[in-house]
Amino acid sequence: RSTLFPYTTLFRSVYNHYSHLLIKENYIEIQKNIQPYEDLVEEKIHAEDLELLIIMSIEKMPPQRKKIFKMSRLENLSNDEIATLLNISKRTVESHISQALADLRKLLVLYVITFL
DSSP, X not given: OTTTHHHHHHHHHHHHHHHXXXXXXXXXXXXXXXXXXXHHHHHHHHHHHHHHHHHHHHHTSOHHHHHHHHHHHTSOOOHHHHXXXXXXXXXHHHHHHHHHHHXXXXXXXXXXXXXX
């Protein structure tokens, strides 16, 4: 029994060493997988917040601008179609859409500065 003792001790030491390495590698791998999930949750929260801000901003637009913007972006109508339906010039439609987009860009810049 005494002649095997040094080998048994050596075997256990090596086994424990590699066992701990494997546990450490598994832990690191788990942490790598958790981080992207946490990042996705955070991105989803930012996306939902931003969507709410955009909706609120659209609802605060003057009535004509809001109507034209919704027709353009939500109903996918062309500027010509909107102009015909509302009996206004195509240039007026373009102007309202440009102003609406400028307002939304300002909102986006403020959001990025404030929250990111």
